[in-house]
Amino acid sequence: MTPLAYALLGLIRDEPRSGYGLRKVFETTPMGNYSSSPGSIYPALKNLEKAGLVESRATGKKSVLAITTTGETAFATWLAQPVTSEEDPNIALLRFAFLQNNRPQSLDFLMSYARCAHAKVIALRNFLDSEPGQALPLQARLAVYHGLKTTEAAAEWAADAYRQLNEDITP
Amino acid sequence: MTPLAYALLGLIRDEPRSGYGLRKVFETTPMGNYSSSPGSIYPALKNLEKAGLVESRATGKKSVLAITTTGETAFATWLAQPVTSEEDPNIALLRFAFLQNNRPQSLDFLMSYARCAHAKVIALRNFLDSEPGQALPLQARLAVYHGLKTTEAAAEWAADAYRQLNEDITP
DNA sequence: CCAACCATGTAAGCTGTTACATGATTGA
DNA sequence: TCAATCATGTAACAGCTTACATGGTTGG
Numbered sequence: 001m002t003p004l005a006y007a008l009l010g011l012i013r014d015e016p017r018s019g020y021g022l023r024k025v026f027e028t029t030p031m032g033n034y035s036s037s038p039g040s041i042y043p044a045l046k047n048l049e050k051a052g053l054v055e056s057r058a059t060g061k062k063s064v065l066a067i068t069t070t071g072e073t074a075f076a077t078w079l080a081q082p083v084t085s086e087e088d089p090n091i092a093l094l095r096f097a098f099l100q101n102n103r104p105q106s107l108d109f110l111m112s113y114a115r116c117a118h119a120k121v122i123a124l125r126n127f128l129d130s131e132p133g134q135a136l137p138l139q140a141r142l143a144v145y146h147g148l149k150t151t152e153a154a155a156e157w158a159a160d161a162y163r164q165l166n167e168d169i170t171p
Numbered sequence: 172m173t174p175l176a177y178a179l180l181g182l183i184r185d186e187p188r189s190g191y192g193l194r195k196v197f198e199t200t201p202m203g204n205y206s207s208s209p210g211s212i213y214p215a216l217k218n219l220e221k222a223g224l225v226e227s228r229a230t231g232k233k234s235v236l237a238i239t240t241t242g243e244t245a246f247a248t249w250l251a252q253p254v255t256s257e258e259d260p261n262i263a264l265l266r267f268a269f270l271q272n273n274r275p276q277s278l279d280f281l282m283s284y285a286r287c288a289h290a291k292v293i294a295l296r297n298f299l300d301s302e303p304g305q306a307l308p309l310q311a312r313l314a315v316y317h318g319l320k321t322t323e324a325a326a327e328w329a330a331d332a333y334r335q336l337n338e339d340i341t342p
Numbered sequence: 343c344c345a346a347c348c349a350t351g352t353a354a355g356c357t358g359t360t361a362c363a364t365g366a367t368t369g370a
Numbered sequence: 371t372c373a374a375t376c377a378t379g380t381a382a383c384a385g386c387t388t389a390c391a392t393g394g395t396t397g398g
Contacts, residue, residue, distance in 0.1 A: 002385070020349045030298060030315050040386055042351055062349095097314035106310055127201060139277055142332045143268035144201050146325065153324035154317065161313045173357065191377045211358050213379055233377095 001078070003091045004044050007034045009067065009075050010098040012054050016066040019045055034094060080105065083112040085119055089154070092116075103165055110162045117155035124148045172249070174262045176215050178205045180238065180246050181269040183225055187237040190216055205265060251276065254283040256290055260325070263287075274336055281333045288326035295319045 011022055011031075019042055026032045026041075035041060045065065048054045053071035056063050067075070079099060083092045092113060099106045124147055127133045133141070182193055182202075190213055197203045197212075206212060216236065219225045224242035227234050238246070250270060254263045263284060270277045295318055298304045304315070 004385090018349075019351090023349090029303065030295060030318060035386095037387070037389095038349090038351065039353095039388070043385085093314050093317055097311040099310045100308035124201060132200065137271035138336070139270045140268040142328075142335070143264050145332070146264055146328050147201060149328045150321045150324045153321045157313075157317045157320045161316070164313070165309070175357085189377075190379090194377090206358090208359070208361095209377095209379065210360070210381095214357085 001074075002044070003088075003094060004035050004040060005048060006075070006078055006091075007031065007094055008041070008044055009048060009053055009071060010094075012048075012065050013067045013072065013075055013098075016057060016064040018062060018064045021064070031094075031097075033090065083109065083116050085116045089113075089116070106165055107162060110158045110165070114155055114158035114162070117151050117158060120151045121148060121155065124151065172245075173215070174259075174265060175206050175211060176219060177246070177249055177262075178202065178265055179212070179215055180219060180224055180242060181265075183219075183236050184238045184243065184246055184269075185271075187228060187235040189233060189235050192235070202265075202268075204261065254280065254287050256287045260284075260287075277336055278333060281329045281336070285326055285329035285333070288322050288329060291322045292319060292326065295322065 008022055011017060011025055017025075019038075022045075023038065023041055026035045045054070048071070049056065049065070051070075052068060053074055054065045055068050057066050075098075079095055079102075081095065083089075092109075096106070096109050096113070099109060124144055128141065128144055128148070133144070136144070179193055182188060182196055188196075190209075193216075194209065194212055197206045216225070219242070220227065220236070223239060224245055225236045226239050228237050229235075246269075250266055250273075252266065254260075263280075267277070267280050267284070270280060295315055299312065299315055299319070304312070307315070
């Protein structure tokens with residue numbers, strides 16, 4: 001299961017869609033970061049179908065893909081994964097985007113996300129303070145600093161999001 | 172030429188290195204984001220050699236790879252590319268990290284980088300304000316917001332870096 | 343009627359990942 | 371001497387990108 005496969009599965013879980021409909025989502029929303037062109041989407045959909053996670057349904061004339069029970073289970077398992085430092089943060093974020101109405105899991109996610117972001121910030125600071133880091137030319141140091149700043153912003157985002165989700169509970 | 176190939180070429184330009192030496196750089200610095208394991212590095216190095224961008228030199232017992240004149244030219248051309256919105260920002264940043272001692276080109280880079288970051292911020296804000304954006308579940312909105320926050324941080328970084336490089340000129 | 347969009351795919355080629363394989367050297 | 375590190379690769383496999391191919395429908 002690739003990230004693209006999970007993105008497709010999640011979109012289909014939200015509502016049954018055709019291959020073309022899925023492509024439109026990627027073209028017209030920021031989810032476009034996760035994919036692209038027919039050459040990747042259609043084969044991925046076939047894999048999902050082969051694995052029994054989605055099935056083709058004829059609604060009137062059009063054939064759309066709907067998630068199966070097996071698919072729901074597999075998707076829920078994926079959603080429950082905690083964030084780790086090894087994982088691409090963008091893929092973790094993709095999971096978060098699909099965590100609708102699941103406040104406890106969302107809060108767990110944000111916790112582990114913030115932890116990983118923090119760990120990365122510390123690692124980058126340590127690198128900049130180390131001798132190889134000090135010996136770097138200015139531009140290279142600034143490039144590392146870029147990572148530091150954006151990761152700090154990500155950590156702050158996680159803290160903000162945590163607050164927002166908590167406030168949501170007591171209106 | 173893949174990003175990995177450019178990363179390798181840049182490291183070899185800075186100083187001649189062996190395949191193993193290159194791997195160590197990826198393992199011990201934040202440049203590790205750009206690669207990984209022998210299975211990708213050694214084939215990539217062979218391609219660089221085949222293309223005449225690097226050549227193998229025997230220094231004492233060890234054989235190290237050095238950049239050729241053709242390689243220098245190709246690398247300089249790559250470095251001069253402006254940042255575009257289509258490009259993966261991480262790859263743009265990789266270019267920046269190699270722009271040592273080239274203040275004018277660095278400033279140009281930061282300008283185009285900031286422009287792209289700004290454009291992305293505006294696009295994300297527009298999306299969040301649009302009807303499909305409004306209809307999103309909270310978690311999905313927050314995920315987009317993550318992109319917004321980190322991109323804003325990236326834009327600020329570019330402005331800061333611009334100032335630092337300018338100050339550097341008049342001590 | 344023609345352009346644009348709906349809609350689904352296939353094929354070639356390249357890259358990268360994972361895992362395996364091999365052997366030399368060095369420090370405790 | 372034994373583990374770690376130096377050092378260089380190969381092979382199987384899967385995935386994505388680009389480009390191509392095909393045909394239906396709809397609005398101006």
